[in-house]
Amino acid sequence: MVEVKITLKDYDSHKPTWCPGCGDYAVLLALKKALVNLQIPPHEVVVVSGIGCSGKISDYVKSYGYHGIHGRVLPTATAVKIANPKLTVIGAGGDGDGYAIGGNHFLHVMRRNPNITYIVMNNMIYALTKGQTSPTSLKGFKSGTSPFGSVEGNIEPLYIALSMGAPFVARGFAGDPKRLTEILTEAIKFKGFAFVDIYSPCVTFNRFNTYDWFKERVEYIDTQGPLPTRMEALNAISQTWERDKLPLGIVYKEEGLPTYEELILKGEDAVPAKDDIFSDLWKEKIKHLIQENFV
Ligand SMILES: Cc1ncc(C[n+]2csc(CCOP(=O)(O)OP(=O)(O)O)c2C)c(N)n1
Ligand code: SF4
Numbered sequence: 001m002v003e004v005k006i007t008l009k010d011y012d013s014h015k016p017t018w019c020p021g022c023g024d025y026a027v028l029l030a031l032k033k034a035l036v037n038l039q040i041p042p043h044e045v046v047v048v049s050g051i052g053c054s055g056k057i058s059d060y061v062k063s064y065g066y067h068g069i070h071g072r073v074l075p076t077a078t079a080v081k082i083a084n085p086k087l088t089v090i091g092a093g094g095d096g097d098g099y100a101i102g103g104n105h106f107l108h109v110m111r112r113n114p115n116i117t118y119i120v121m122n123n124m125i126y127a128l129t130k131g132q133t134s135p136t137s138l139k140g141f142k143s144g145t146s147p148f149g150s151v152e153g154n155i156e157p158l159y160i161a162l163s164m165g166a167p168f169v170a171r172g173f174a175g176d177p178k179r180l181t182e183i184l185t186e187a188i189k190f191k192g193f194a195f196v197d198i199y200s201p202c203v204t205f206n207r208f209n210t211y212d213w214f215k216e217r218v219e220y221i222d223t224q225g226p227l228p229t230r231m232e233a234l235n236a237i238s239q240t241w242e243r244d245k246l247p248l249g250i251v252y253k254e255e256g257l258p259t260y261e262e263l264i265l266k267g268e269d270a271v272p273a274k275d276d277i278f279s280d281l282w283k284e285k286i287k288h289l290i291q292e293n294f295v
Helices: 024-037 054-059 073-083 095-101 103-112 157-163 177-189 211-217 230-242 260-266 276-294
Strands: 045-049 064-067 088-094 117-122 168-173 194-199 218-220 246-253
Touching: 024 054, 024 088, 024 117, 024 177, 045 054, 045 073, 054 064, 054 088, 054 117, 073 088, 073 095, 073 103, 073 117, 073 260, 088 095, 095 103, 095 117, 095 157, 103 157, 117 177, 157 168, 157 194, 157 230, 157 246, 168 177, 177 194, 177 246, 211 218, 230 246
Parallel strands: 045 064, 045 088, 088 117, 117 194, 168 194, 218 246
Antiparallel strands: 168 246
16 A cells, blocks of 8 residues: 655645734644644644634644634534544644633643643734733733733743643743744644643734743753653742743653543543442443444
């Protein structure tokens, strides 16, 4: 049998309408390269995206895609994975989409551990709506919604992911596309919920957190030695911020945890249910669903 090699061209869609210089271009290319590295054919990929400049990414990858509503990437992506676990499911959106309106889903997806990859294009601003303060905007950041400087502290999504039990936690930078491609390749290959926050500068509405600003501050904290424990990873991130630096890299990885779809589709309870009758009925129902859909 002749093996068909997947190339970047197979993932080419129409031309993005992002502003020239937007960090999201590098994220798009790194994502396509990662899929090519893993030789995943486009018809086995679904990109589920939110609303924002970043959300347009599902239109620019020639795979299956779902450009959904604001903040709802994760429940939709989880549902796609449960409906067909054979698919490679990528969720993608902005820091506003994922950490503000979608913040609740971000917390709960990590309790479930579906085998999906979640990419957040973090430009520290709401860009599509022309530049408002977001959950990752730094204290003092001036924007249309905080003209005298934001009085709120920023969130650090890596802390949240680590404390909610995410098994793969990473951050990339659009200004380092080579490492970004390596991180995304690892994330997509990983079995379980793989979370990748990516600093992706908005060159139009965020004139403070520019490429140069990030370049002066980013620091890979995963370069030496074996991967740390969850507590060590939290410590390393905290120490990096204390030095006014921004942590990058695959900061935590824990293999071998059961995924949400495995538990659900096998009809297994993570903790045995007390009410066995209900549990058996549920298992029958799931068996039926599997037979109807997959057998
Ligand atoms: C329910 C709802 N609320 C508000 C909006 C308006 N809105 C569209 S995009 C957006 C924020 C975009 O910021 P972000 O998610 O960070 O993405 P970016 O544009 O920066 O890539 C908002 C508030 C909306 N579309 N739907
Ligand atoms: S407004 Fe900002 S985030 Fe949106 S496309 Fe332009 S540079 Fe990118």
